[in-house]
Amino acid sequence: MQKVNRLKPFFENIAFEREDNHMIVNFGPQHPSAHGQLRLILELDGEKVSKATPDIGYLHRGMEKMAENMIYNEFLPTTDRMDYIAATANNYGFALSVEKLIGLEVPRRAKVIRMMLLELSRISSHLFWLATHALDVGAMTIFLYTFREREYTLDLIEDYCGARLTHSSVRIGGVPLDLPKNWIENLNKFINHLPLDIADYEGLLDQNRIWKMRLEGVGIVTPEQAQSWGCSGPMLRGSGIAWDIRKEEPYELYDEVEFDVPVSTTCDSYGRYKLHMEEMRQSVRILKQLIPMYAGTSPEIMAHAPHYISAPKEQIMTQNYSLMQHFVLVTQGMCPPVGEVYVATESPKGELGFYINSQGDPYPYRLKLRAPSFFHTALLQEILVGEYLADVVAIIGNANIVFGEIDR
Amino acid sequence: MMRQYSDKQNVQKKPYYSDRYFVSPQIPKEAVESDDVFANDVKVLQESFEIKEAYIQRGQLVVYIDPKDNVDVLTMLRDKLSYNFLSEHSAIDWLAKSGEFEIFYQMLSTSKRKRMRVKCFIQEKEVLKSVIGVYKSADWAEREMYDMFGVIISGHPYMKRLLMPDDWFDHPLRKTYPLHGDEVAQWYEIDKIFGKEYRDIIGPEERDSARVDVNDTYRFAHLNHEVPFGAEPSHEKTNIDYQEEGGVFIVKKLKKEDAKIVKERY
Numbered sequence: 001m002q003k004v005n006r007l008k009p010f011f012e013n014i015a016f017e018r019e020d021n022h023m024i025v026n027f028g029p030q031h032p033s034a035h036g037q038l039r040l041i042l043e044l045d046g047e048k049v050s051k052a053t054p055d056i057g058y059l060h061r062g063m064e065k066m067a068e069n070m071i072y073n074e075f076l077p078t079t080d081r082m083d084y085i086a087a088t089a090n091n092y093g094f095a096l097s098v099e100k101l102i103g104l105e106v107p108r109r110a111k112v113i114r115m116m117l118l119e120l121s122r123i124s125s126h127l128f129w130l131a132t133h134a135l136d137v138g139a140m141t142i143f144l145y146t147f148r149e150r151e152y153t154l155d156l157i158e159d160y161c162g163a164r165l166t167h168s169s170v171r172i173g174g175v176p177l178d179l180p181k182n183w184i185e186n187l188n189k190f191i192n193h194l195p196l197d198i199a200d201y202e203g204l205l206d207q208n209r210i211w212k213m214r215l216e217g218v219g220i221v222t223p224e225q226a227q228s229w230g231c232s233g234p235m236l237r238g239s240g241i242a243w244d245i246r247k248e249e250p251y252e253l254y255d256e257v258e259f260d261v262p263v264s265t266t267c268d269s270y271g272r273y274k275l276h277m278e279e280m281r282q283s284v285r286i287l288k289q290l291i292p293m294y295a296g297t298s299p300e301i302m303a304h305a306p307h308y309i310s311a312p313k314e315q316i317m318t319q320n321y322s323l324m325q326h327f328v329l330v331t332q333g334m335c336p337p338v339g340e341v342y343v344a345t346e347s348p349k350g351e352l353g354f355y356i357n358s359q360g361d362p363y364p365y366r367l368k369l370r371a372p373s374f375f376h377t378a379l380l381q382e383i384l385v386g387e388y389l390a391d392v393v394a395i396i397g398n399a400n401i402v403f404g405e406i407d408r
Numbered sequence: 409m410m411r412q413y414s415d416k417q418n419v420q421k422k423p424y425y426s427d428r429y430f431v432s433p434q435i436p437k438e439a440v441e442s443d444d445v446f447a448n449d450v451k452v453l454q455e456s457f458e459i460k461e462a463y464i465q466r467g468q469l470v471v472y473i474d475p476k477d478n479v480d481v482l483t484m485l486r487d488k489l490s491y492n493f494l495s496e497h498s499a500i501d502w503l504a505k506s507g508e509f510e511i512f513y514q515m516l517s518t519s520k521r522k523r524m525r526v527k528c529f530i531q532e533k534e535v536l537k538s539v540i541g542v543y544k545s546a547d548w549a550e551r552e553m554y555d556m557f558g559v560i561i562s563g564h565p566y567m568k569r570l571l572m573p574d575d576w577f578d579h580p581l582r583k584t585y586p587l588h589g590d591e592v593a594q595w596y597e598i599d600k601i602f603g604k605e606y607r608d609i610i611g612p613e614e615r616d617s618a619r620v621d622v623n624d625t626y627r628f629a630h631l632n633h634e635v636p637f638g639a640e641p642s643h644e645k646t647n648i649d650y651q652e653e654g655g656v657f658i659v660k661k662l663k664k665e666d667a668k669i670v671k672e673r674y
Contacts, residue, residue: 057569
């Protein structure tokens, strides 16, 4: 039994003594391969994991509580800090749910710009995933290549909104800015080159013996498990279930663009790796179709709804009534109708849902953030059992979890 | 003087201005019959369970059930009505209004491409049955709900706090819990590491990360003249009107000592 004192507090889950082949290992919360503050209590039988207990909450900032104390527009930059690898996806999920709540239609140009940003952040997120996952598994080179291309996506987003990581580039009711000069040309250059880069990554990894040995047959998620544990995104499609919210419940203009939903039936980490690669190609395909769509739109980028959305800046500066509306919307906040809404969007990690219960106040009465990584981390306690200790890191990396959105 | 009234039941931020003539619009609730799939779902559910209310809001079915039926309703939804996902599950705090929690289960059917919400009300101390046997995704959702609201769940194999520390006091998402934490939260680290008697010695936590102490020379961002780490703070004047010979021109012939501070405008 441990001797407990103030400097050595009692950890009920950790046994410091070991008997025969059984051992309990505390993994994290500070571990470079945990992709955040994940603490795993692993019970080992020799080299194999016999029980895994994930422990989270080390990055808990109480975003749902904060949301209850903020007006809707105030909360939008907070959502950046959820999945900070693809911040636009969070901004968008929140903006869309508030738009659904107040029943707002966004101008077409804003939709195109939003989709461009969403797909760029999907590419950026997948590149980041590949980089860190490969680094965890031991493939160092790929990290440098993918980060180079990720820089280009960040540069494009920086060019658009000035921020690289926490964009807040999607607003409730539209987007704040039109695309800058030469942006489309730069985007074109990037998306024309990216498929070649993806081919490079695959050339490095696809037939790589070590990569295959570390990933094939590791981290099996059966379709039953994936459904029961509420998996979504690549974790779900990696188990052979073709469910992409962009395709099945299209939002924005996803019903007007052509893209395929890649599915892997191998249920293992290698299949999910191939899936991520294919998803990036599909994002490039969507971006290519968006460029001509952008040219054919009228220049409005914010919805016209004076009760909820401020007028454009020029109008505020020139028209008295718009200025008054703007003043009220900034100081008091918009008051959406009474009711509730749950809106799910396909973030790079899976189904990102926002449940908002509004009582007609400028503050949401209850806001629940449904983060895909939260459910994928819960799944770890089942899929890690029976795996080798060395594969734990590979599985965590492959699950593509980000702690900003798990702990919220 | 009268003490200012504050609502103890709900300490969350309130609008400082209210228009008493403003009537909030409602999001329309459509009849279940307007959608064939949902109408059938509700019909099948009604045969076995008591449905208190059912309507469609923003394209999603909302069904109110008896909290005692929750496991059976969800089992039926999964097995007979092919709702194969429990995407989200949490609670809403109505304790101030009616002493109840509103529990919601957000369901998804990938084969029907439909989403629905199963809801029920429970009293504050009422025990809710765990649905982990039906959907495993309820595992952490229920733990988080217990952690954040104190909803008591029975039948969960590992009911512990999820996000907050195990020895945390109170449930942070309740409306009675202030945004910046209560007194226990404020002294949590000091009480735990040193003991309550050290509260006076150590003092309250400095929550303003931008605060700079003039006399603190242990931190990097201290003020005044540079001194070694931890030394007494120096009040020596720092010469700032320095102009390098041939360097970048700053201000021509400014002598700070000669500057006059005007007491009064004239």
